[in-house]
Amino acid sequence: MKIALIQTDLIWEDVSKNRQNFDLKIDEIDSEVNLIVLPEMFSTGFTMNASEVAETMHGETIQWMKSKAKEKDAAITGSIIITENGAFYNRMFFVFPSGDFEYYDKRHLFSLGGEDQFYTPGIEKVIVEYLGWKICLQICYDLRFPVFVRNVENYDLILYVANWPKVRTNAWDSLLIARAIENLCYVAGVNRIGLDTNNFEHSGHTQLIDCWGNYIIHPQETAGVFVAELDKNSMLETRGKLNFLGDRDHFEIKI
Numbered sequence: 001m002k003i004a005l006i007q008t009d010l011i012w013e014d015v016s017k018n019r020q021n022f023d024l025k026i027d028e029i030d031s032e033v034n035l036i037v038l039p040e041m042f043s044t045g046f047t048m049n050a051s052e053v054a055e056t057m058h059g060e061t062i063q064w065m066k067s068k069a070k071e072k073d074a075a076i077t078g079s080i081i082i083t084e085n086g087a088f089y090n091r092m093f094f095v096f097p098s099g100d101f102e103y104y105d106k107r108h109l110f111s112l113g114g115e116d117q118f119y120t121p122g123i124e125k126v127i128v129e130y131l132g133w134k135i136c137l138q139i140c141y142d143l144r145f146p147v148f149v150r151n152v153e154n155y156d157l158i159l160y161v162a163n164w165p166k167v168r169t170n171a172w173d174s175l176l177i178a179r180a181i182e183n184l185c186y187v188a189g190v191n192r193i194g195l196d197t198n199n200f201e202h203s204g205h206t207q208l209i210d211c212w213g214n215y216i217i218h219p220q221e222t223a224g225v226f227v228a229e230l231d232k233n234s235m236l237e238t239r240g241k242l243n244f245l246g247d248r249d250h251f252e253i254k255i
Contacts, residue, residue, distance in 0.1 A: 001131055001230045004033045004074075007206040008223045009194030010045040010163075013053050018043045019064050026068055026076075028225050034131055036068075038078030039161050039192045040140050041090065046163035046196065047081075048118045054083035066099045073097050075130055078190075079106070079139050079161050087120040092137050092161060094128045102128050104137035108145050115141075123255045127153050133232060136185075140164060143175045143189075148253060151183035151245060156232055160189045163196075166203040173205060173219060180209040184239050186216075186230055193223060211235050 006025050011017045022038060029036070040046065043061050044053045055061055061080050069076045079092040090106040105122025109115040125148060128135045134155035140162035142149065149158060158179055164172045172189065180187040186209065193204040205219035208228050216228045239245060 001035060001133055001232070002031070002033045003035045003037065003188060003208070003228060003230060004029050005037050005188060005190045005206050005208065005217065005226045006224075007039070007190065007193060007204045007220055007226070010039070010042065010192050010196070012045045012197045013047055013049060015043045015053060015055075015061060019061065023068075025225055026072060029072065029227070031227060033072070033074050033227060036072065036074055036076045037159055037161065037188060037190045038076070039190050040079045040092075040163045041081060042078040042161075042192075043080050045192075046113070048114050050081050050083070050088040050118050054081045054088055056083060062093065062095075062101075065093060065095045066101070069095045069097050070099060077137070077159060077161070088118060089122070090115070090119050090139060092139050094130070094135070094137060096130065102126060102137075104139070106139040106142065107148055108141045110141040125149070127155050133157060133230075135159060143172070143179065146179065146182065147251070149179065149183070150248065150251075151185060152248070154245070155183075155185060156235060157186040157188065157230065158183065160187070162189065162191045163202060164191045164205075166201040169203055169205055173207070176207060177209055177213045180211055181213040184211045184235070184242065184245055186210060186235065193221070211238050 077094045082091040092104045095101040104126035136158045176189045207219045208217035
């Protein structure tokens with residue numbers, strides 16, 4: 001599977017301009033890719049002003065994602081702010097080329113930034129099946145909670161989309177590698193760059209890691225589209241030789 005990771009600055013709470021920016025970035029992808037990954041809250045930045053910028057499940061950004069997926073004949077994923085039944089969600093959509101989609105609501109809300117005061121947490125772990133791959137959807141702060149993401153489903157790839165600040169870049173880099181090694185899978189982390197309205201700087205460090213913890217795409221600090229091909233057979237061969245997942249603990253998560 002060929003994957004494209006898009007790293008860019010985000011324009012604060014300007015949904016239209018952010019979509020236009022991602023239009024340009026996606027148009028840069030001249031090779032055939034199967035999956036395009038955008039950052040967390042890619043249409044607004046990491047804002048707590050949910051009531052002003054939230055969209056519905058039939059909103060323009062969802063329709064835009066469907067259109068881009070069809071146009072590029074590739075799945076597209078990233079999170080946006082959704083309002084539903086009087087609540088707000090940091091919701092990660094995985095849109096298939098057909099226009100069908102699945103979604104994951106961020107489980108671990110960033111209380112240090114007040115996210116838990118404005119958004120409702122998800123309760124379900126979501127594994128998407130696409131082109132023979134099992135893909136686990138995760139958002140930013142989820143990265144700090146390995147129990148929830150533990151690979152009990154034998155998934156092949158974790159996607160972390162984020163607005164992770166520069167001051168904690170070392171944690172971002174270290175934990176992404178840890179998730180790949182402990183779960184014997186590929187891990188992609190897609191972050192934004194630039195300064196937001198709250199003066200938090202983001203250095204990106206979008207990256208792709210194999211099941212050994214080695215970089216396929218090294219941490220990037222500039223805007224761009226970064227493309228790589230994943231080899232599922234190689235990963236499964238490693239699992240067969242090592243079988244570390246066979247010795248994992250059995251546990252129950254209480255939500």
